[in-house]
Amino acid sequence: MNGFLTMTYRQLKRFVNARSRLMMSIINPIIWLVFFGLGWSNVFNFPGARMIFGGLDYLTYLASGMVAMTIMMGSFISGVSVIWDKQFGFLKETLVAPVSRAEVILGRAFGDSLVTVFQGAVILFLMYFIAPNINLVGAAPALFYGLLLSMGFTSFGITLSLKLSSSEGFQMIVNLITMPLLFMSGVFYPIDNMPDWMKAVAYVNPMTYAVDGMRYWLTGVSRFDPLIDVGVLTVLTLVLAVLAVRVYSRATIED
Amino acid sequence: MGGEVVVVEGLVKRFKDVVAVNGVSFVVRRGEIYGLLGPNGAGKTTTIHVLTTLLKPTSGRVYVAGHDVLKEPDEVRRKIGIVFQDPSLDNQLTAYDNMYVHGRLYGLRGDSLRRKIMELLEFVDLREFAHKQVKNFSGGMRRRLEIARSLLQEPEILFLDEPTIGLDPQTRAKIWDYIVSIKKEKNVTIIMTTHYMDEAEELCDRISIMDKGRIIAEGTADELKSILGSDVVYVRFRNNEGSEIPCIESSVVVKCGRVKDDMLELVVRDAASAIPEIFDAAGRLGLKIVEVSYRRPTLNEVFIHLTGKELRDSLEEAPVIARMGRRW
Numbered sequence: 001m002n003g004f005l006t007m008t009y010r011q012l013k014r015f016v017n018a019r020s021r022l023m024m025s026i027i028n029p030i031i032w033l034v035f036f037g038l039g040w041s042n043v044f045n046f047p048g049a050r051m052i053f054g055g056l057d058y059l060t061y062l063a064s065g066m067v068a069m070t071i072m073m074g075s076f077i078s079g080v081s082v083i084w085d086k087q088f089g090f091l092k093e094t095l096v097a098p099v100s101r102a103e104v105i106l107g108r109a110f111g112d113s114l115v116t117v118f119q120g121a122v123i124l125f126l127m128y129f130i131a132p133n134i135n136l137v138g139a140a141p142a143l144f145y146g147l148l149l150s151m152g153f154t155s156f157g158i159t160l161s162l163k164l165s166s167s168e169g170f171q172m173i174v175n176l177i178t179m180p181l182l183f184m185s186g187v188f189y190p191i192d193n194m195p196d197w198m199k200a201v202a203y204v205n206p207m208t209y210a211v212d213g214m215r216y217w218l219t220g221v222s223r224f225d226p227l228i229d230v231g232v233l234t235v236l237t238l239v240l241a242v243l244a245v246r247v248y249s250r251a252t253i254e255d
Numbered sequence: 256m257g258g259e260v261v262v263v264e265g266l267v268k269r270f271k272d273v274v275a276v277n278g279v280s281f282v283v284r285r286g287e288i289y290g291l292l293g294p295n296g297a298g299k300t301t302t303i304h305v306l307t308t309l310l311k312p313t314s315g316r317v318y319v320a321g322h323d324v325l326k327e328p329d330e331v332r333r334k335i336g337i338v339f340q341d342p343s344l345d346n347q348l349t350a351y352d353n354m355y356v357h358g359r360l361y362g363l364r365g366d367s368l369r370r371k372i373m374e375l376l377e378f379v380d381l382r383e384f385a386h387k388q389v390k391n392f393s394g395g396m397r398r399r400l401e402i403a404r405s406l407l408q409e410p411e412i413l414f415l416d417e418p419t420i421g422l423d424p425q426t427r428a429k430i431w432d433y434i435v436s437i438k439k440e441k442n443v444t445i446i447m448t449t450h451y452m453d454e455a456e457e458l459c460d461r462i463s464i465m466d467k468g469r470i471i472a473e474g475t476a477d478e479l480k481s482i483l484g485s486d487v488v489y490v491r492f493r494n495n496e497g498s499e500i501p502c503i504e505s506s507v508v509v510k511c512g513r514v515k516d517d518m519l520e521l522v523v524r525d526a527a528s529a530i531p532e533i534f535d536a537a538g539r540l541g542l543k544i545v546e547v548s549y550r551r552p553t554l555n556e557v558f559i560h561l562t563g564k565e566l567r568d569s570l571e572e573a574p575v576i577a578r579m580g581r582r583w
Contacts, residue, residue, distance in 0.1 A: 006359035014347045017388060089343030096307055097360040098332035104360075252310060 003103030004110070007094075011111025014081075025074050025119045026126070029066045033130055036188075037062045053190065054221035056133070063131035064215040065187035070123045071146045072153055072182070072207055074116035076174045079157020081112070083167045095251065105248040106241065109158060113150035120146045124218075138217030145217070145233065149210035152237035155244035162247050186211045191223065206236040258285045260412055260444050261306065266315035268301050275301040277468035278315070283412075283446055288438055290459030291448040292554065297465040299448035300340055303416050306446070307337050320411050333361075336410030338401045340417045340448075346390040350381055350400050353389060354407060361408040375403040379433060395426035402433055406441065413437065415447040419454060427454075434458055452554040464558060471561050480552045485509070486526035487556050490533060491518045491546040505529075505536040514563060517545075 015021060041058040044050075053061040085091040094104050121143055128134050157174070164170050184191070184198050185207035191199055202208045213229035216222035222229070261283035268276040276298040283289040291299040304310040306319055308328040317324045320334040344353050354372040358364075363371070376382045379399035389397065398418065405413060418434065419427040435458065437443055449455050455462050456476045463473045472479055492500050494517040502511040503521065507529040510522040523529035526549040537544050550556055558564075 002359055002362055002364075006356055009359070010345070010348070010352075010356045013352055014345070017347050017349075085345075088346060089339060089341050090345050092309065092339055093343045093357070094360070096309055096332055096337060097357075098329050098362075099360050 001103070003097075003099035004107035006099075007104050007107030008111035008114070011078075011081075011108055012114060015115045022119060022122070025070065025077075025116075026122060028073065029070045029123050030126065032069070033059075033063055033066050033127065037066075037130070052193070054223075056219055056221055059131045060133040060219055061215075061221075062188065063127040063134055064218040065185075065211050066127060067120050067124045067142065067218070068146065068149065068185075068207065068211045068214050069182060069187050071116050071120040071150050072210070073178060074119050075113065075150045075153035076157045076178055078112035078116060078154050079159075079161045079174075080167055080170050082158050082161035083164065083170055086161075086165065091251075101249045101251075102245045105155075105158060105244055109151055109154040109241065109244065112154045113147055116150045116154070117143055117146050120150075134218050135220065142214040142217040145210050145213040145230065148230070148233045148237050149206060152206050152233070152240040155237070155240040159240075159244045159247050162244075162251055181205055181207050184208070186215075186223065204236075206233055206240075209233045209236075259283065260285050260320055261289075261446065262316075262318040263302075263306070264316045266302065266305060266317060267313045268298075268305055268310060269313045274468055276305070279465075279468070279470050280315075281463055281470060281473065283444060285444055286438070286442060287460040288434070288445040288447065288458055290455040290462040291446070291465055292450065292452065292455040292459075292462050292558075293448075293465035294450055296467075298468040299450075299465055300416055302465075303337075303414055303446070303448060307335060307414055308332055333408075334411045335414060336405035336408060336412075336443075337414045338398075338405050338416065338418055340420065342397055342401065344389050344397055344400060344404075347388065349386050349388055350376065350392070351385040353400065354404055357404050358407050363408065371407060375406055376400075378406075379403045395422055395429070398422060398426070398430060399433070402430070402437075406437065406443075409441075410443060412444045412446065415445060417448055417450070419449070419451065431458060452558070456554055462554070464554075464561060466558075466562050472557065476554060479554060479557045482557055482560065485522065485524050485552070486529075486549055487552050487560075488521045488523055488526050488530060488533065488547065488549040489514070489518060490521065490537070490544055492537070493517075493543040493545050500542065501540060503533060503536045503540070505532050507532045508536075512560070514559065520560065 037059050044052070044058040050057060082091070121139070124139055128136060160173060161170055184194070184202045185205050186202065191202040191208060194202060209224070209229040209232045212223050213226050213233065216226040259282050264280050266276055266279045267274070279298070279302060291302060293299055301310065305312050305317060306324065308324050308331050311325065319331045322330040324331050345356070348356070351372060354375070355368070358368045358372065373382060373385070376385050379402055381396060381399055381403065384396065389400065392400065415434065419430050422430065434445065438445055447459070459476070461473065461475055462479060463470045464479070465471070472482065494500060500513065500517060500519060503519065507523050508521050509524065512520045514520045521533065530547060530549065534544065
């Protein structure tokens with residue numbers, strides 16, 4: 001467990017030492033909720049509009065998705081720290097240490113996931129003031145779904161940055177991937193109303209199940225059974241984590 | 256004492272189409288400081304990376320602390336410490352946390368780890384900066400911290416890749432002191448690379464001179480210098496026709512070699528009395544001398560003698576390999 005715990009410690013300590021990261025991660029979802037959410041909630045104010053969103057008012061619907069969005073974006077971005085580690089040489093330090101590579105990379109992903117889920121928790125708390133219909137009692141299980149989601153996407157971010165060498169390239173690819181995944185996940189609108197090809201993507205998108213599961217615990221409304229959500233999410237996260245471990249285990253300084 | 260802690264046999268490392276290390280063999284004995292001296296791009300860093308399990312050899316055999324780097328990389332990793340050429344600290348952590356994370360990765364923990372960290376920070380005079388973030392450290396402080404960190408796991412063998420590159424003279428002298436006292440107090444075998452002749456001469460018990468991926472000479476600094484004998488006189492002639500300058504025959508010249516088209520390297524016993532003789536001899540051959548310089552042989556002269564070029568000039572000649580070796 002040495003490698004795992006040590007890397008978790010390191011990622012947490014880095015976050016504590018660079019607290020400004022917290023502000024950055026909070027501002028984005030707040031902007032979405034205020035400008036996008038408040039705007040559309042007045043549009044969806046006609047009789048029967050609630051039917052579209054499973055009986056929820058739009059602000060509550062969107063707010064419950066925003067927590068998952070915060071966690072997803074934060075997870076991808078934390079992968080970029082691997083590129084910094086390459087550039088500042090710390091990656092060599094971990095490559096030459098006599099510990100299991102799997103532990104190092106999973107510990108690192110776990111540490112970053114804890115940070116991201118913490119950011120999600122802060123957002124959840126702030127959302128409550130804008131959309132007070134959210135059920136705070138369900139926060140703990142909802143954040144557990146967030147942790148699974150975060151482990152998956154952090155692993156994916158790490159895999160990407162091990163393969164890439166510039167942070168600019170990483171940012172570009174992340175934007176290219178995250179935006180479509182967000183729109184095809186049910187954060188902004190229910191997946192049932194999507195065209196068939198979008199639905200197909202939504203069904204294999206880990207984000208869909210995280211959003212759905214978190215929405216269940218925060219509002220009581222969900223598209224799937226929350227147990228199915230947690231099951232699918234676990235499987236997808238495991239696949240992404242195994243991928244990260246495999247790529248990192250083969251890493252040499254030639255990459 | 257005694258015993259061979261590192262054995263390298265016919266090491267070759269090829270990157271795509273560049274051969275960075277081309278058949279290198281050497282042995283390092285317990286307790287000595289062994290130096291790899293050569294210009295950038297000679298293959299020193301690549302050699303170090305293979306010895307420290309960061310790169311896999313293309314061919315050849317490498318044993319470090321009794322273990323094959325290919326078959327038992329983890330055993331090797333447990334027994335070595337490394338200071339990389341480029342910094343490898345976490346800038347967002349404090350000095351203490353950098354040490355702590357390193358110690359935990361090497362399986363140390365608890366009070367003994369905490370005590371050791373403070374001891375080593377004391378050793379490199381960084382104790383008062385223990386809880387400051389590394390991003391505010393100067394180059395010399397970072398180097399010292401990296402040296403302290405590499406000693407945490409009490410390695411049998413310590414690798415120092417260009418330990419004083421980019422540091423000012425006072426800081427260099429200080430790092431030298433640390434290296435000498437590491438060897439003395441901690442009885443660690445040290446393998447270091449450098450392209451500074453004075454550094455190799457001052458610190459290393461034995462030196463390998465590397466150029467273009469090969470070891471071209473090996474021995475103590477004195478042994479290497481004895482390749483040249485005593486003083487060395489360099490004479491540059493006016494060479495109008497572009498023809499070859501004949502060697503100067505004289506009783507005072509022990510050995511004569513051609514360094515460039517218009518320059519001879521003359522090994523003599525005593526330069527002061529030999530130079531007038533050389534002028535006479537050149538006059539008899541009808542040669543015009545443009546420039547004369549002489550030096551007591553240093554490793555630089557040895558390098559010129561062996562490769563026909565100055566160590567510091569070699570930077571431009573092998574840019575491809577130089578970049579390959581330092582991609583991070």
